[in-house]
Amino acid sequence: MKSLVRALGALVVISAATSGASAQTSTQGWPNRPIRMVVPYTPGGYTDMMARLVSEKIAASLGQSIVIENKPGANAAIGTDTIAKAAPDGYTFGTVIAAHSVNATLKANLPYNTEKDFTYVSLMSVAPLIIVATPSLPAKNMQELIALAKAKPGQLNFASSGIGSAAHLTMEMLKSREGINLQHVPYKGTAGALQDLVGGQINVMFDIIGPLMEQVRAGNAKALGVAAKERVPAAGDTPTLIEQGVKDFASGTWAGIIAPAGTPKEIVDRMAAEAKKALADPELKKKLEQQGIVAMGTTPEEFKTFVGEEIARWKQVITAADIKVE
Numbered sequence: 108m109k110s111l112v113r114a115l116g117a118l119v120v121i122s123a124a125t126s127g128a129s130a131q132t133s134t135q136g137w138p139n140r141p142i143r144m145v146v147p148y149t150p151g152g153y154t155d156m157m158a159r160l161v162s163e164k165i166a167a168s169l170g171q172s173i174v175i176e177n178k179p180g181a182n183a184a185i186g187t188d189t190i191a192k193a194a195p196d197g198y199t200f201g202t203v204i205a206a207h208s209v210n211a212t213l214k215a216n217l218p219y220n221t222e223k224d225f226t227y228v229s230l231m232s233v234a235p236l237i238i239v240a241t242p243s244l245p246a247k248n249m250q251e252l253i254a255l256a257k258a259k260p261g262q263l264n265f266a267s268s269g270i271g272s273a274a275h276l277t278m279e280m281l282k283s284r285e286g287i288n289l290q291h292v293p294y295k296g297t298a299g300a301l302q303d304l305v306g307g308q309i310n311v312m313f314d315i316i317g318p319l320m321e322q323v324r325a326g327n328a329k330a331l332g333v334a335a336k337e338r339v340p341a342a343g344d345t346p347t348l349i350e351q352g353v354k355d356f357a358s359g360t361w362a363g364i365i366a367p368a369g370t371p372k373e374i375v376d377r378m379a380a381e382a383k384k385a386l387a388d389p390e391l392k393k394k395l396e397q398q399g400i401v402a403m404g405t406t407p408e409e410f411k412t413f414v415g416e417e418i419a420r421w422k423q424v425i426t427a428a429d430i431k432v433e
Contacts, residue, residue, distance in 0.1 A: 147186025
């Protein structure tokens with residue numbers, strides 16, 4: 108898990124028939140038309156938020172619009188395949204999260220190759236996860252939760268935003284580390300899972316800090332611990348899992364920009380530089396920090412290495428827990 112621990116509308120139609128010619132087009136004058144940013148999720152979540160916040164600043168700097176295209180489905184595989192098969196001409200990019208690296212192992216019949224069919228542009232942000240509980244659960248901290256789970260094996264449940272999500276796999280890591288058994292209840296996103304936790308149907312769940320802390324502050328949930336190396340200001344005085352005896356436990360999700368394989372290096376490098384500049388903006392950094400998200404901004408080479416490490420990390424968790432897509 109060292110990679111993440113270290114880090115812790117309208118459509119623009121591009122014909123596939125022109126992809127060969129487009130790839131040969133000179134990069135001089137780029138961009139001279141709108142750029143498409145494919146988001147493999149519905150509007151409103153972490154991925155969509157990162158795509159919109161960063162794209163807005165990049166567009167202003169480039170003097171050309173960036174059009175967000177939401178293409179959800181199949182744990183992000185549908186939208187990601189759209190990116191893989193787009194013309195590598197510098198006018199299609201995509202925003203992906205940790206599920207992108209998970210799918211490389213979790214989905215046996217992906218229509219693309221995660222490591223070969225994309226150019227990795229820049230890691231935009233990382234977001235440590237927090238674990239919260241429904242107010243009626245007797246446990247007030249991680250030690251008490253672990254003790255309760257051991258006393259009632261298989262009787263507690265946990266929600267996630269979907270099979271193979273960072274929230275799901277983080278709990279699987281915790282279960283393996285601590286020798287506990289909780290039943291998984293997958294949802295089609297964080298909102299439904301959190302609603303049922305507030306309602307008492309779900310005992311605990313991991314997810315990104317922002318939306319969960321809103322419920323904690325409202326008294327509808329209680330925070331048990333943050334899966335980070337150090338405390339996160341957005342989570343208030345919530346201690347880390349490491350502080351509570353869960354050794355070296357840090358986990359979260361991330362968001363990054365990708366492009367089709369073969370996209371000209373000059374364009375990829377320019378896009379990475381623009382993303383880094385956007386993420387260095389104090390106002391944007393503060394906005395992300397308030398949600399418990401850390402702004403990054405890396406080179407293409409650094410992001411490619413990061414994704415490779417993430418694929419290996421999640422493969423171990425998926426294999427050990429024998430997780431399969433239903």
